[in-house]
Amino acid sequence: MAASLTLHPDRALPLDREQRAVAREIYGQTAHLPLICMHGHVEAEVLASNTAFADPARLLVTPDHYVTRMLVSQGIAPETLGVRRVDGGPTETDSRAIWKTFCANWKLYRGTPSRYWLEHELVEVFGVDQVPSAESADALYDRISERIAEPGFRPQQLLDTFNIELISTTDPAGSDLAHHAGLARQGLGERVVPTFRPDAVVHLDRPSWRDDVAALAKVSGTGTGDYAGFLDALRERRAAFAAAGGLATDHGHLLADTTPLEPAEAAAIYDQALAGTVTADQAARFAAHMLYVFAGMSCDDGLVMQIHPGVLRDHHAGIAAKHGPDVGFDIPFAAEFTTALRPMLQTYGHDPRFRAILFTLDETVYSRELAPLAGAYPSLRLGAPWWFLDTPGGMQRFRETAVDTAGFYNTSGFVDDTRAFASIPARHDLSRRVDAGFLARLVLEHRLNLDEATETAVDLAYNLPKIAYQRRI
Template sequence: MTRPLVFSDDRLFPADERTRGIARALYGQVKGLPIISPHGHTDPAWFATNAPFEDATDLLLAPDHYLFRMLYSQGISLDALKVRSKAGVPDTDPREAWRLLASNFHLFRGTPSWLWLNHVFSQVFGLKVFLGAETSDLYFDTINEALATEAFRPRALFDRFNIETLATTEGPQDRLEHHKAIRESGWGGHVVTAYRPDAVIDFEDERFGRSFERFAEVSGQDVTTWKGYLEGHRVRRQAFIAAGATSSDHGHPTAATADLSETDAEALFQSLLKGEVTPAKAELFRAQMLTEMSRMSLDDGLVMQIHPGSHRNHNVGLLASHGRDKGADIPMRTEYVEALKPLLTKFGNDPRLSIILFTLDETVYSRELAPLAGHYPVLKLGPSWWFHDSPEGMMRFREQVTETAGFYNTVGFNDDTRAFLSIPARHDVARRVDSAFLARMVAEHRMDEVEAAELIVDLTYNLPKKAYKLDQRPSWARPVQPIKHAAE
């Protein structure tokens, strides 16, 4: 029962003809704009080595927790999907793993994965029939053949995708060698890093010990003293800045911040280093470190991103067998008003600081985040994140945030993905949903067409560049054409 994969140009636009027409026109203005990807998790090795991707399963299925978590929820084993466990990559035939995705593709109806994958299948690989049991091999072969060609090497796709800037995310213990290789390669693609120090800040993280050791080595500081530890961060932040970083990123369980005296902070650090780790002390240390990172940002200008609220590795059995990042992270209720107060009391009115807040708890959009960002000069709101990086999720974000924070306290879209091929799909969804939202505003006479035309360009291109300080390109990156403002 093969049927055509029709991927309409009007997808994600409201059905009402009047509004759809406005949405089409707005989207038309930004459809071709370059992609600014200021936060994500692609592997810099891809762009450093430019080696070909392996096969459909290895590239699209086995590393994508959106896909295997859904399949797992319906009783399909991770081994059968060739997902790496602690024992290594299972010896599953990748074609058979792909067939499991194909024959269960109906599970993704109504999910963003359906949109992203069908975009990749149709726009990137040119497939013209729906994925299903009977087309599984056609897909597997078509994709693999393409991946073997020059046109599907990472750098070629980067160019084809019209990516102006792409940020990856590394830890302080990372030597950033791939970024060095990219810089020195003469290729000119603007791939930068971001400073994500969680693994050397969170004493409860199972990766802490090994990361801390490497942090000591790489930073060349005596990180077992409080001063040396902070200096280690300063040193590594400088190295990251040299590798193009304009932001740091902090994925703590909560948004708690603290403002301890230097004496208390030092004592806490020493106690934790001695192994006196309790949940409360680990939490207080993470909280203090957000304030310390803010203080460093006053000097070095890194924009802070705070991504709190994920209960990591909720599935205890799966963590034991497969390790982290296996689709078992679950959002938690997250509080910001009290949590951020110590940090905001200290630096909340300082124009040198910029903090971008994210959440997995949509209830805070209208209650906490929009009121905070609509007042404090240092705060901006990141786009809808992770489970909410989807058409309905993006629309709820705009509907619940805009009336209090406006558009200009938001920072455009983040794809936040390790699924490189889905980047154009994800940005396309964001551009379409923003067009649809603005179109409704225009159709309901809550905004005029001139304002909407300016906004769609700002939301797509200008705001992320400005918020993440990506206006200045280093000499090794290719220059970009300036974007004329749509309304000019």
């Protein structure tokens, strides 16, 4: 089978001919805009070291839990895909074999965004012209390997190729930001910026908490032996992140609860955590408290706060014990925002210094909670659909259920949640196509004129993410 792989110029545009024609016109105005990538999972080290990617499997399969979990769901063990072991057990090291397994199961991705992104990457980024299959696997492997070896395919060169104006990494509170310092020395300090993610030190009952808080103390030069020191250390790091160009913080919590504690209680719980006697309930209340505290710090230092609750991480303990976190076994559940965010919003919701961007994996909250909140509070922006939801249908449903009440201008514009560096252009391109289709419908239903629709499309693709995160146009 040597079926040929091509990208149709109208892919992911609406199928109605008239709507497609209008969408094409709108998309034509956004297709070539620079990319603003405010929530990536590309490692700063990859960009700072600028070494060549290893091979097709290590670039496109193994690190992308969207891709591996689909194979796992059909009975293929993670270790056969090269997924790292944290238990010391063996994992497949033959990248060509991993690649072949992936190609042989191409059928499983039908209808998924992974399929869409991968097709885009294979054709646009790697110049592949054959459909993946067991038969074509070796040829594709060779083609991609060649491409990876080209000097123009180094990570920093791809920033230009991909037209990335600004990209944010995600870094723990305890990071020394050495790679960002390196990037700054290479003249990339304003183009590649860190995001402050303190999850590891605010969830007191995580097994690694004491190590993480010790790392925070070390890097900040601030004792974390008590709660006051802990807050000081966090403030020091936030300042360091801001100095390194950071624009935002990122908070993955089980719940969106922002109920503050009395400082004395927070301090006492913190002490218990240090003593190893904290309870799960105390840890949950402390995490909620810290969201409230971070909102206050955001008012002081201007870092934009990203909040995304509602995922039960490491759903399967066996997988976590064998492979560690972030391998596709984080499962969403319903988490509410209306009452949970209220304490934070009572205090900071109308503070002009405060900005929070809200993300969810539960589509039901768009029309019920998030659009009404973002459509009322000046401090809030509704983030883009994300993770499981940045799909053609997911992005369309987001617009359909959020714009009615929030409008377009209380949303963040497109924010990618990339795992695989090479998928960034595909993700932005898809979002521009889907938004063009949505706006074309409004035009043809005589609810917007074409000029308005085009201006809105440009705002969603480019201006709104800058406004949301940089707080300037």
